[in-house]
Amino acid sequence: MSAEHDSPQSEGSPPVAKNHTVDAVVAVVMFILGAVVAFESRRLGAGWTTDGPGAGYFPFYIGMIICISALGIFYQAVFGKSRDGDTFVDREQLGRVLQVLLPAAVYVLAVVFVGLYVASAVYIALFMVILGKYSPIKSVLVGVLVNAVFFLMFEVWFKVPLFKGSLDPLRFLGY
Amino acid sequence: MEELSALMQGFAVVLTPMNIGLMMVGIILGVIIGVLPGLGGANGVAILLPLTFTMSPTSAIVMLSCIYWGALFGGAITSVLFNIPGEPWSVATTFDGYPMAQQGRAGQALTAAFTSSFVGAFVAVVMITFLAPLVAKFALKFGAPEYFSVYLLTFCSFVGMGKGSPFKILAAMALGFALAAVGMDTVTGQLRLTFGQHELMRGFDFLIAVIGLFGIGEILLSMEEGLSFSGKSARINPKVVWETWKELPKYWVTSLRSSLVGIWMGITPGGATPASFMSYGLAKKMSRNGAKFGTGEIEGVIAPETAAHAAGTSALLPMLALGIPGSPTAAVLLGGLLIWGLQPGPLLFVEQKDFVWGLIASMYLGNLAGLIVVLTTVPLFASILRIPFSIIAPVIIVICAIGAYTVHSAMLDIWFMLGFGVIGYVFKKLNYPLAPMVLALVLGDKAEDSFRQAMLVSQGDLGIMWANPLVGSITTLALVMLLWPLISKLIAKIRTPKADELAAQRPID
Numbered sequence: 001m002s003a004e005h006d007s008p009q010s011e012g013s014p015p016v017a018k019n020h021t022v023d024a025v026v027a028v029v030m031f032i033l034g035a036v037v038a039f040e041s042r043r044l045g046a047g048w049t050t051d052g053p054g055a056g057y058f059p060f061y062i063g064m065i066i067c068i069s070a071l072g073i074f075y076q077a078v079f080g081k082s083r084d085g086d087t088f089v090d091r092e093q094l095g096r097v098l099q100v101l102l103p104a105a106v107y108v109l110a111v112v113f114v115g116l117y118v119a120s121a122v123y124i125a126l127f128m129v130i131l132g133k134y135s136p137i138k139s140v141l142v143g144v145l146v147n148a149v150f151f152l153m154f155e156v157w158f159k160v161p162l163f164k165g166s167l168d169p170l171r172f173l174g175y
Numbered sequence: 176m177e178e179l180s181a182l183m184q185g186f187a188v189v190l191t192p193m194n195i196g197l198m199m200v201g202i203i204l205g206v207i208i209g210v211l212p213g214l215g216g217a218n219g220v221a222i223l224l225p226l227t228f229t230m231s232p233t234s235a236i237v238m239l240s241c242i243y244w245g246a247l248f249g250g251a252i253t254s255v256l257f258n259i260p261g262e263p264w265s266v267a268t269t270f271d272g273y274p275m276a277q278q279g280r281a282g283q284a285l286t287a288a289f290t291s292s293f294v295g296a297f298v299a300v301v302m303i304t305f306l307a308p309l310v311a312k313f314a315l316k317f318g319a320p321e322y323f324s325v326y327l328l329t330f331c332s333f334v335g336m337g338k339g340s341p342f343k344i345l346a347a348m349a350l351g352f353a354l355a356a357v358g359m360d361t362v363t364g365q366l367r368l369t370f371g372q373h374e375l376m377r378g379f380d381f382l383i384a385v386i387g388l389f390g391i392g393e394i395l396l397s398m399e400e401g402l403s404f405s406g407k408s409a410r411i412n413p414k415v416v417w418e419t420w421k422e423l424p425k426y427w428v429t430s431l432r433s434s435l436v437g438i439w440m441g442i443t444p445g446g447a448t449p450a451s452f453m454s455y456g457l458a459k460k461m462s463r464n465g466a467k468f469g470t471g472e473i474e475g476v477i478a479p480e481t482a483a484h485a486a487g488t489s490a491l492l493p494m495l496a497l498g499i500p501g502s503p504t505a506a507v508l509l510g511g512l513l514i515w516g517l518q519p520g521p522l523l524f525v526e527q528k529d530f531v532w533g534l535i536a537s538m539y540l541g542n543l544a545g546l547i548v549v550l551t552t553v554p555l556f557a558s559i560l561r562i563p564f565s566i567i568a569p570v571i572i573v574i575c576a577i578g579a580y581t582v583h584s585a586m587l588d589i590w591f592m593l594g595f596g597v598i599g600y601v602f603k604k605l606n607y608p609l610a611p612m613v614l615a616l617v618l619g620d621k622a623e624d625s626f627r628q629a630m631l632v633s634q635g636d637l638g639i640m641w642a643n644p645l646v647g648s649i650t651t652l653a654l655v656m657l658l659w660p661l662i663s664k665l666i667a668k669i670r671t672p673k674a675d676e677l678a679a680q681r682p683i684d
Contacts, residue, residue, distance in 0.1 A: 023605055030346055037353045040368050052631045055365040058623040059356040065349040068446055071343035088604060093399040100398045101597070104572050108589050116580065120546070120573040124566075132565025150577065158226045163580050 013092035019084040024078035025069045034066030099131060116166030122149040178304055185532030189540060194237050197230075198541055199237040202548045205245015210253055210556050212564075213393040213571045215262050216246040216487075217503035217613070221382045222390075222578030224511050232515040232530055237537040239511055243504060244296070244545040247484055249556065251288040254548070255476075256281060256557050263682040264447040264483040267455040268681075271468060271475030278471050282411045285553055286419040287476045291430060293546045295481035298434040299441065299488035300538045303495070310496040311521040319628035320639050324649040326622040328656065329499055332443045333611040335656030339683045343607045351612040354379045355619020362627060374587050381616040382510055382582045387592040388609050390575040392599025394568055411553050419473075426477050429458050433478045437485025442493060444501045444614060447486040452681050454482030488538070492545060494519060495531065499618065503610050505608075506617040605684050 038046075038060055045054030077083055089097070103123070110119040125143035128134040134142075154160045164170055208219030220242055227235035239363050250261035255272035268288060275284035317325075330348055337344045357368045358378025369375040424429075433454040440450035458478035459468040468475045490501030493506070498520035500506040517527055524531055549556075579592035602609060632640035641647040655662070 003644070011637065019605065022601070026601065026605060030350070033353070038369065039354075040370075042367060044367055046350060047637055052362075053627045053635070055360040055363045057630075058402075058626060059353065059367060062349050062352045062356065066353060067345035069342040073340065073346060076340060076342065089399070096398050097600070100395060100568060100572075101593075102369050104593060104596075108576065108593055111576065111589060112586060114517070116573075116577060118578070124569040124573060127569035128565055132563060134565070142566060143663055146573070150573075154577070154581075159229055160225050160581055161583070161584075162577060163586060 013090040015087040016094050017092045018089040019086045019088045020077045022088045023084065024074055027074035027077060030073070031067055031070035034063045034070055036063075037066065038063030111163060111165065113165050113167050114169055115167075116162045117147045117151055118165070118169050120150070153155065176309060181308075181528065181532045182304060182536060184529070185534075185536030186540075188233060188529055188533040189237055189434075189536045194234055194537075195316040195540075197234055197238040198241045198537070198544050201241025201547065202245040202248075202541065202545050204248040205242035205247075205545075205554075206252070206549060206552075206556050207559060208242065209246040209249015209261050210559050211567065212259070212261075212397050213390050213568075214574070215250070215389055215393075217507055218386045218389040218575070218578075219246050219506055220507045221385045221510075221582075222574060224275055224382065224507065225578070225581035227511070228514065231642035232512075232517060233533045234418070235515065236508075236534050237541070238528070239508060239536050240534065241541040241544065243508070245270065245548075246485060246504075246548045247296070248289060248292060248545050250454035251292060251480060252285065252553060252556055255284045255288060257560060260682075262447075263452045263486070264479075266448070266481075266680060266682055267479035267677075268476060269360070270479075271456065271470070271472050274469070275473070275476065278362070280471065282415040283419050283473065283609070284476055285411060285469075285618075286416050287423065287473050288302070289546055289549050290420065290423060290432075291477040291481040292484040293542055294430050295434050295437055295483070295485035296488045296542045297539075299438055299485040300535065300542065302438055302489065303492050303538070304535055307492050307496045308494065308524055311524040314497050314521040315525075319625045319632060320642060320646045322625040323622065323629050324640060324646045324653060325497060325499060326625060328653040329444050329493075329501075329618070329651055330611065330622075331656035333608070335659035336443065336446070336449055336681070337608055337611070338678070338681055339606045339608065341660040344611055347602065347607045347609070348611040348615045351615025352619045352622075355381075355616045356623070360517035361620055361624060374585075376379065377491055377583065379587075379591065379616065380582055380588065381506065381613060383579050383588045383591050384595050384616055385507060386575050386579050387595025388602075388613065389503075390571065390578075391593060391596025392603055392609075394571055395596060395600040396603055398568065399565070399626065404638045411550060422473065423477070426474055429462070429474055429483050430480050432457060432461075433481035434485045437482035437487075438489045440482070441486030441489025442501060444490070446490065447483050447502065448682065450486040451483040452677050455479045456677055478544060491538075491630070495523065495534070496521060498621070500614065501614045505628040506614055510617065518573060547564065589674045590667075608683050627662060 041056030041060035041063055044056035046056040046060035047054055103126070107119055107123040110122070121143040124146060125139040127143060128139035129136055154162050204223060205219065208214045209216070214222070220239055223242055224239070227238055230238070250265040251272070252269060252270040253261040254265040255276050258269050258273040260266040260269055272284045275281065333348060334341050336346050354369070355378070358366070358376055360367050366376060373420065390450045417496050435455065436454045437450045440446035440453065455475065455478050457476055459465045462468070464472055464474065487502065488505070490505045494500040494505040494509050498509070498518070500509045509519050517523060561581060576589050577594060579588045580586070582588060599609060628637055640650040
């Protein structure tokens, strides 16, 4: 693992992982996945049943292909001559990605309870205040406005009902 | 000339005030999607698909194909003005488009890009008009082995034509097939790979995968860069358009060559990106100004744009005539057809004449309407890109979540979308191609069915794949494609290949 292949964006920020390391890890995950598919297919009947090929006949070979290509990727990542030593992600980049990903997960969780419209408005407003450093008034305005447009578009014009959540705070609107 | 009268009938079906209105709405939505980061042709159409559930199939497909055109045109705006290729196939457009914008000739570059997109797509639609019915007629005679050999060819060409590690292409593809197998087995009715989870019974819908992989994945990628756009402003006035149009006929050879390259490559899957690069390379080699390519040569915009759009449009031919889409976006359109109860494939041309010709007619009209709309409204759309990322990013995530939810009205799908987003981010960074995975997810069940039927006929003997000259030659061609990475290595050992100077820039899609 030499440092000379570092990509230019990673000045200052220490790399969290290199491409070939992640490559190898993903290959291992793929191999396990392929093995699970193949085993499950064998259980379902990968052979020939009385009325033709069994339910696992096709997925079994798919599982095998995943396993074989995972081995190939693993070999290329660990022993290959042209393995990719560039930084997969450095600490600063990982931070930025998680800044989006984690709130997104919280947002989806919130959707379960308060529904798409309310959760989305709150999510957009908070995202703008915290990450975009906008004033709360402007942020809330954008959040509400965007969702009002969505509401009109989906519920009123195209008549596609969206998820209102188990608490259904927008019940009073009658949709 | 049977096609022409059928086409005229198609125009009659499409040309209602309602449909023309939907066409305009579709184009504008499409351009917005094409301009916004994280939303492209495939996931944009996937997100807007539910909006069309309540419409008649003809109106719906008119709107969807216009969204598709809009997204294609929108990709050119970001390439030229912001040096950000919205789609993998607009990468080659940035080579000369962005330098032109830097020199203050953005209007000219955009006019050239839009007009050549129009020309490329138009030539391809003409080709579809006359070729698709023939292909469909031919394909009516196909049996299960023939179908499976065509599926095989589709997937093997990804390996043969793709860039990057063949193992990764195979792995991505097989993963798509495995995900497609989850749920109820269509033949025996058994539950497969659900591991006792009832929610998995429905399986993984590829629309969710498309929205997550391309939408959320793209947002995560752009976030990582800590985005700040620095775009050139563009003003297109009729004078610039007119001046550019006067100049364009000079390059008719380039346009024609690029259209043909695009059509040829477009029928094979994943062809738009290689087609745009191949056409750019050819134009560079054959043009008198070849040496100046890359510094803002208008021909360098015409060539890739024409080819990419000819290819993107040609990808609809196998989708319509055989039911086998050539690109993720065509796959999403196919998903739409299935939802409206239309079975794409040769029978569509016999049983749903109105619909097919309505679609083809709307391709002509949508393309023309798209050209007019983008030429008149570019500054408006370019200003969308100036909205700060901290507003755009959450809005796009919300749009993706809404899109994922509306497909089946299932909350779990939003979680899957988020999961696919992470997969998309990691795969993109590790150079796994996403297109084969999406196509495998779409075609998984059908490919499996035709394979099982073929095996039933032959009682498990693989020899049926070579039972007659037709199926035999397609299968052999597929295997050659599959082994192409090895074959090309062998050829390279025998004689040293000429270096492909553009290989490094070509993205993996």
